[in-house]
Amino acid sequence: MRILYFFILLSFSFGSALTAAAEQADIFPDYSGVTLPPNIAPMDFYIRNPAKAYQVKIRAAQGETLEISGSKPEIIIPETKWKKLLEQNAGQELYWDIALKDESGSWRNCETITNRIAKEPLDSWLAYRLMRSIFNTYNDMGIYQRNLETFEEKEILHNSRIEGACLNCHQFQKNSPEQMTFHVRLPKIQHPIVRVRENAPVEVLRKTFTYYSWNPETNVIAYTANGPSIFFHTWGEGREVYDKAGEVGILNLDTHKTTSQPALATEHYYESWPSWDNKGEYLYFCRAPDLPQSKFNDIRFDLLRARWDPASSHFSEAEMLFSGWTNRVSTAQPRVSPDGKFLAYTVFERGNFPVYQPSADIWLMDLESREIRSMEHNSDKADTWHCWSSNGRWMVFSSKRIDGVLARPHFAYMDAGGHASKPFVLPQKDPHFYEYFIKTYNIPELITGTVKSDPKELGRAVMSREHVVKVGTTDGGKNVEKEQPPEEGYSSFKEQNK
Amino acid sequence: MSQTTETTPAEQSSLRDFGLWAAVSAALTLFYLGMIVHPEAFYQIVRPDASTAYFAIHPEQNSVWDHIRYVSRYVISLGVNPFSAVLLYGLLAWCPFALLWGIARPRRLWAKVLCLAPLCLVLSGVQACWMPVILWTLGVILVLGVLCLARMLFWKKPSPSGTVGEIRFIWTVPAVILAGVMVYTFLAGKANREESCILSLASRGNYVKALVRASSLNGMSPTLAYTVRYSLYQQGQLLENLFMFPLDKQTAVLPIVPFVAPEPYYKTMLAMGFVNSGEHFAMETLERVGDAPEVYYDLGIIYTLKEQPEIARVYWNYLARNPLWKKRAEELLAASREDPSMKEHPAVKPYYAHRFTENYFASADPAEFQMRQSLKNDPRHQMALEFLAAEYLGYKNHAGIISLLPVFRAQNYSRLPRHIEEALCSARLEDPAFSLSDYTISPNTEARFQHFRELYSRNAKASSEKIFETLAPVYGDTYWFYHLFSTTGSLKMKQEEDEE
Numbered sequence: 001m002r003i004l005y006f007f008i009l010l011s012f013s014f015g016s017a018l019t020a021a022a023e024q025a026d027i028f029p030d031y032s033g034v035t036l037p038p039n040i041a042p043m044d045f046y047i048r049n050p051a052k053a054y055q056v057k058i059r060a061a062q063g064e065t066l067e068i069s070g071s072k073p074e075i076i077i078p079e080t081k082w083k084k085l086l087e088q089n090a091g092q093e094l095y096w097d098i099a100l101k102d103e104s105g106s107w108r109n110c111e112t113i114t115n116r117i118a119k120e121p122l123d124s125w126l127a128y129r130l131m132r133s134i135f136n137t138y139n140d141m142g143i144y145q146r147n148l149e150t151f152e153e154k155e156i157l158h159n160s161r162i163e164g165a166c167l168n169c170h171q172f173q174k175n176s177p178e179q180m181t182f183h184v185r186l187p188k189i190q191h192p193i194v195r196v197r198e199n200a201p202v203e204v205l206r207k208t209f210t211y212y213s214w215n216p217e218t219n220v221i222a223y224t225a226n227g228p229s230i231f232f233h234t235w236g237e238g239r240e241v242y243d244k245a246g247e248v249g250i251l252n253l254d255t256h257k258t259t260s261q262p263a264l265a266t267e268h269y270y271e272s273w274p275s276w277d278n279k280g281e282y283l284y285f286c287r288a289p290d291l292p293q294s295k296f297n298d299i300r301f302d303l304l305r306a307r308w309d310p311a312s313s314h315f316s317e318a319e320m321l322f323s324g325w326t327n328r329v330s331t332a333q334p335r336v337s338p339d340g341k342f343l344a345y346t347v348f349e350r351g352n353f354p355v356y357q358p359s360a361d362i363w364l365m366d367l368e369s370r371e372i373r374s375m376e377h378n379s380d381k382a383d384t385w386h387c388w389s390s391n392g393r394w395m396v397f398s399s400k401r402i403d404g405v406l407a408r409p410h411f412a413y414m415d416a417g418g419h420a421s422k423p424f425v426l427p428q429k430d431p432h433f434y435e436y437f438i439k440t441y442n443i444p445e446l447i448t449g450t451v452k453s454d455p456k457e458l459g460r461a462v463m464s465r466e467h468v469v470k471v472g473t474t475d476g477g478k479n480v481e482k483e484q485p486p487e488e489g490y491s492s493f494k495e496q497n498k
Numbered sequence: 499m500s501q502t503t504e505t506t507p508a509e510q511s512s513l514r515d516f517g518l519w520a521a522v523s524a525a526l527t528l529f530y531l532g533m534i535v536h537p538e539a540f541y542q543i544v545r546p547d548a549s550t551a552y553f554a555i556h557p558e559q560n561s562v563w564d565h566i567r568y569v570s571r572y573v574i575s576l577g578v579n580p581f582s583a584v585l586l587y588g589l590l591a592w593c594p595f596a597l598l599w600g601i602a603r604p605r606r607l608w609a610k611v612l613c614l615a616p617l618c619l620v621l622s623g624v625q626a627c628w629m630p631v632i633l634w635t636l637g638v639i640l641v642l643g644v645l646c647l648a649r650m651l652f653w654k655k656p657s658p659s660g661t662v663g664e665i666r667f668i669w670t671v672p673a674v675i676l677a678g679v680m681v682y683t684f685l686a687g688k689a690n691r692e693e694s695c696i697l698s699l700a701s702r703g704n705y706v707k708a709l710v711r712a713s714s715l716n717g718m719s720p721t722l723a724y725t726v727r728y729s730l731y732q733q734g735q736l737l738e739n740l741f742m743f744p745l746d747k748q749t750a751v752l753p754i755v756p757f758v759a760p761e762p763y764y765k766t767m768l769a770m771g772f773v774n775s776g777e778h779f780a781m782e783t784l785e786r787v788g789d790a791p792e793v794y795y796d797l798g799i800i801y802t803l804k805e806q807p808e809i810a811r812v813y814w815n816y817l818a819r820n821p822l823w824k825k826r827a828e829e830l831l832a833a834s835r836e837d838p839s840m841k842e843h844p845a846v847k848p849y850y851a852h853r854f855t856e857n858y859f860a861s862a863d864p865a866e867f868q869m870r871q872s873l874k875n876d877p878r879h880q881m882a883l884e885f886l887a888a889e890y891l892g893y894k895n896h897a898g899i900i901s902l903l904p905v906f907r908a909q910n911y912s913r914l915p916r917h918i919e920e921a922l923c924s925a926r927l928e929d930p931a932f933s934l935s936d937y938t939i940s941p942n943t944e945a946r947f948q949h950f951r952e953l954y955s956r957n958a959k960a961s962s963e964k965i966f967e968t969l970a971p972v973y974g975d976t977y978w979f980y981h982l983f984s985t986t987g988s989l990k991m992k993q994e995e996d997e998e
Contacts, residue, residue, distance in 0.1 A: 235857035238774035436815035
């Protein structure tokens with residue numbers, strides 16, 4: 001009896017010792033402890049722990065357990081089975097059991113990774129711009145779209161189709177792929193904004209902005225024209241952007257007329273980053289004193305909003321939401337959640353352009369209580385360009401957390417209280433992808449379907465005179481905003497060669 | 499009626515052959531189209547080893563089309579120099595031509611003309627790489643001319659056996675086309691080709707050969723001028739033979755507009771210790787020339803110096819996908835994982851000594867300021883000293899040169915470089931009292947200076963052209979000549995240096 005008791009005790013203590021010493025699996029990309037959408041593509045990863053062979057079991061309460069094993073650390077999850085498992089277990093936990101075989105041939109289990117499958121799906125496509133880490137010259141850049149349920153990636157437009165021009169600031173109305181706009185920076189065609197619609201001709205609008213936002217309910221765009229210029233530092237992050245004067249203007253895409261907004265045009269200040277709320281009733285924007293470039297260290301943007309009157313096409317006076325100057329930080333990229341409860345915006349050290357500032361984090365404001373806080377998913381590298389999903393339960397943002405220089409799209413689940421789960425990077429078929437991919441993902445925008453335009457035809461349309469639409473003003477040009485200062489510092493490879 | 503529509507077995511066979519030929523022809527046409535009209539194509543010719551770095555990552559690159567391109571790039575990368583790369587390129591076109599001809603039946607006129615497609619494409623590709631854009635029209639005319647010639651040969655009546663005409667066609671037309679390409683490239687693209695060759699030689703570290711070739715040029719583009727100066731420095735010749743090459747104020751030692759020569763500029767900035775400028779212009783180089791393995795190699799070093807080993811490894815991982823650079827990249831990756839700072843690694847260690855870690859706003863700093871900063875940061879920095887001295891020579895800044903004499907002494911130069919001595923001779927005419935920091939001007943330089951002055955005085959009343967013609971053959975490579983005419987005389991670098 002004593003011997004039996006001894007063995008029972010021994011087995012308990014051995015078991016608990018085993019539990020305590022369970023090895024943590026080091027996987028890349030880090031897909032542990034995350035909340036995933038029920039419709040995400042297989043989250044392929046590789047195991048960094050050295051071993052002779054690897055075995056992974058992916059299981060949940062319902063459905064078939066997925067088993068992947070082999071001598072290679074890369075875990076490639078079968079697409080169809082993964083999809084089925086996620087569908088069957090929406091709202092429940094998903095367990096990843098990882099076992100490693102050592103040189104002696106014995107297997108050891110790693111601590112089980114527990115993820116959660118959300119009930120709410122993620123919008124099925126993501127549009128983004130891809131380019132190298134550019135400074136002044138750009139040559140190879142394009143806007144792409146990726147199916148988040150598979151690994152399919154399609155070109156929307158590559159700049160080789162439009163004489164190497166700069167393509168930027170693609171936007172959609174309420175996450176819909178049916179209408180999109182983007183900028184083309186090409187002097188030959190006067191830096192237009194291009195409007196792409198399903199079943200309608202492309203419009204090449206002869207109007208240049210810097211930052212803009214679609215009203216979710218009407219074909220009205222709010223914009224600022226700032227004239228950004230790039231300058232450099234000798235140590236640390238080398239790039240910084242300075243924006244010159246900018247004022248809020250309105251472009252009606254149906255009438256092709258712009259309207260200046262005197263109520264928002266404050267003397268000695270300039271405006272930037274306009275963004276409509278979920279109902280198109282308020283415009284959120286950032287504003288800073290108009291300081292020269294030499295004072296770049298003192299430029300702090302406040303966050304404001306103004307009510308929109310669609311009848312008169314004008315804004316009321318702006319109200320301050322967050323003072324950058326008082327808090328010694330700057331703000332940018334405000335975006336209201338689809339339910340109108342939260343405002344997510346970027347907070348960073350100084351200036352107008354957070355992308356090049358490692359201090360950039362996404363903050364959240366409860367629009368009812370006006371409480372603000374830094375979001376849970378921030379890192380010590382730049383976290384910027386956030387976008388809400390159409391159901392408000394997901395946020396995608398560009399984060400440089402993996403290597404510090406190249407931005408990668410990260411997704412986080414947002415609960416009803418506006419709290420974010422641990423984010424995960426966009427899954428790729430090759431788990432090593434982010435370790436050798438030298439392009440940066442810029443402006444990730446969630447869309448509910450695919451943009452159906454053909455890149456070749458779109459390229460032709462952008463360059464063709466047939467699609468040009470002249471943009472007028474509502475007051476015959478008497479009360480227009482100041483001329484947009486030219487963009488400085490950037491040029492295409494082809495322009496330079498000329 | 500039905501009998502009249504039936505095809506004979508011979509006709510069926512011909513149609514089958516024709517179908518096969520058309521399919522192969524289409525595939526091969528795609529094979530070559532990818533080679534044309536892209537900055538990478540040029541870069542590929544100049545630097546064949548770069549060609550395999552272009553990898554399938556994106557949809558437009560991940561297509562079958564790009565895999566085909568990859569094969570051709572890999573084959574071309576086997577060329578040890580631009581010339582052999584171009585020959586390989588030509589061979590790649592000729593083989594499918596012969597293959598097409600072999601399987602093409604019936605050999606109707608238009609079918610035969612289509613057989614020439616790969617050759618036309620290779621001609622077009624070579625033209626795109628080697629010719630200035632403005633000569634494109636001439637190139638098209640030439641292609642049309644060659645095609646007319648081919649057509650004439652085509653209609654040569656075949657022998658009764660039907661083979662003579664075919665053989666003649668197969669061998670003659672490509673020969674004529676290739677001869678046309680050679681003549682055309684030789685005549686029309688000489689300057690361009692010469693510049694490409696010099697850039698290619700310099701980028702692969704063949705500085706002596708690059709300098710010998712460059713010394714025979716009468717003028718240089720800013721890109722080439724800066725590449726030459728960088729090569730001179732690499733050979734320890736910057737302050738000895740700077741004036742052997744065309745130089746004027748517009749092309750001062752460091753380019754006023756670095757975009758004209760981003761590659762040597764970033765290397766210089768990196769060597770000077772300005773890692774951020776190194777990063778900036780390494781990126782500019784990538785945008786200008788496309789994938790460039792040595793730039794990825796250097797970017798890894800730059801980010802290591804910037805204390806960002808994670809991104810350094812991304813660039814080296816990308817480089818490791820190039821079969822020709824895999825070994826070097828993997829060695830760096832292993833070293834980086836072991837010690838992310840890589841302070842003791844031979845590829846990185848030399849840069850730590852000069853690394854500039856002070857942050858200031860640097861949009862419009864003149865090159866001279868940067869070099870002075872670099873020298874202040876590390877007074878033993880030879881490159882900073884020599885480039886700064888060369889910059890002062892270029893701007894005829896005697897006070898600046900005199901101010902550097904103690905630095906030459908501190909860096910243990912046993913004697914002053916030739917051009918510095920020459921500049922000091924000139925400076926002494928303005929102010930005989932300055933200190934030489936224990937240096938002496940060599941008797942040879944003193945004697946030459948006296949002779950230069952005598953020669954100048956003797957011809958003082960002659961026209962400036964006459965004085966130029968008299969002095970250039972003897973003193974065209976001296977500071978005195980440059981000081982007088984603000985340009986250099988064309989003296990050729992000795993050919994024997996080529997053999998060193």
